Amino acid sequence: MHNFHPDFLGEAARRIALKTYPRARQFVVQHLYPDTLRLLLLLHEHVPIHCIIGIGYSGNDDVVSELKAAGIRVVTPSFADIHTTVESELARSLAHCEEQQLELVIHEVGGYAIKALHEKFEASIPTVLGAIEVTKQGVWVAEALPILKIPQLNCAQTRLKEIEGKMVGEAVVAALDNILRELGYAMVGRPAAVAGYGWVGKGTVHSLAKRGMHVTVMDTDVIKLVDAAVDGYAIAQNPKDIGTPHIIIGATGHQSIHADIIDSLPNRSFIVSGASKNHETDLVHLESITLNKYSIHPHVDAHEVKGNKTLFLVNKGYPVNFTGSSVPDEIVEFLFCELIMLVRELLDQRPAPGIYPLKNDLEEVAAQIWLDLR
Ligand SMILES: NC(=O)c1ccc[n+]([C@@H]2O[C@H](COP(=O)([O-])OP(=O)(O)OC[C@H]3O[C@@H](n4cnc5c(N)ncnc54)[C@H](O)[C@@H]3O)[C@@H](O)[C@H]2O)c1
Known part of the structure; x- marks a missing residue:
């Protein structure tokens, strides 16, 4: 070696x-x-x-x-x-x-x-x-x-x-894809949302798109939204415009998957971080609406939440690419x-x-x- x-x-x-x-x-x-x-x-x-x-x-x-x-x-x-x-x-x-x-x-x-x-x-x-x-x-x-x-x-x-950021985005998606395949779940053809169209977010979005996902981009910076639109992605200026993503990934470095977004996610969506710590998701809110929780994979917990739906939290809210080989x-x-x-x-x-x-x-x-x- x-x-x-x-x-x-x-x-x-x-x-x-x-x-x-x-x-x-x-x-x-x-x-x-x-x-x-x-x-x-x-x-x-x-x-x-x-x-x-x-x-x-x-x-x-x-x-x-x-x-x-x-x-x-x-x-x-x-x-x-x-x-x-x-x-x-x-x-x-x-x-x-x-x-x-x-x-x-x-x-x-x-x-x-x-x-x-x-x-x-x-x-x-x-x-x-x-x-x-x-x-x-x-x-x-x-x-x-x-x-x-x-x-x-x-x-x-x-x-x-910045160049590494592309590869981090790819590592985030590859790690998630591995977990999803182990669960028998295919990304292709499904809607996804990504918060953050910075260095890591952009790589993440491109890698999801390469795997056949339909991606909507959120960013607090309007210039980044223009960039995403020109790259050919749907954009959401408002959380209510993200639609019904089956996978949502935060890659902002801040909290981006807020309570209102969590509440609007459809049944069986995956919540994922591509950042550096566990800050992307409002985990306090997720816990507060969780009625029952169980593991479905070493890196995925199912949260049965109010409203008769189940949300899947990947790697307890920590970056998904920290689960195995990364960049x-x-x-x-x-x-x-x-x-x-x-x-x-x-x-x-x-x-x-x-x-x-x-x-x-x-x-x-x-x-x-x-x-x-x-
Ligand atoms: N997982 C890894 O292996 C890994 C590797 C490198 C960096 N990171 C982390 O990824 C994160 C992003 O890094 P980057 O280099 O892409 O940063 P960046 O500054 O290039 O991008 C962040 C983007 O998020 C946007 N943003 C900020 N707050 C937001 C919010 N609340 N909602 C929506 N958009 C928001 C910003 O406008 C910006 O476009 C950082 O936390 C960084 O430490 C992770």
């Missing part, structure tokens, strides 16, 4: 001459997949990792053992406990760095640690050199802080990330090449507090490495 996979990440580190930084430590909140394992082991040689918090719902035992074998502390809280675990582990890493006079670098997916740092550990902010962030969700968290007191460098809004590693790895470049930018440039997307010329290096090695 090792020989099978091109060494995109090692090549990225070599091409930018990534140094070792013995006076810095990483605090990591990441998914634990084979691709992240390669990234973490490589980065650990340059900036030693003090602690990794595995995002629970995608934990992988082999990955955890290999990280531990490399001498790295790994914690895998359930998704419900992630915030408290980030807080307690961050406290530990900050104390260690303060004691040893080291600098801490946050490396994360989703803005958990940057939020905890600002809200709970203000006095320790000078110990933190900055944060590196992979997702828009994490950038939105930094933007929402009253005052951002560290630099956050991100590869969340790059052109390569192919070689796609994710062009983003990880970008992340490696952010590490060098943060440690060598030491920027002032603020939000910094990866520079275009560095993104081109990542793209070139990918083309050269593929």
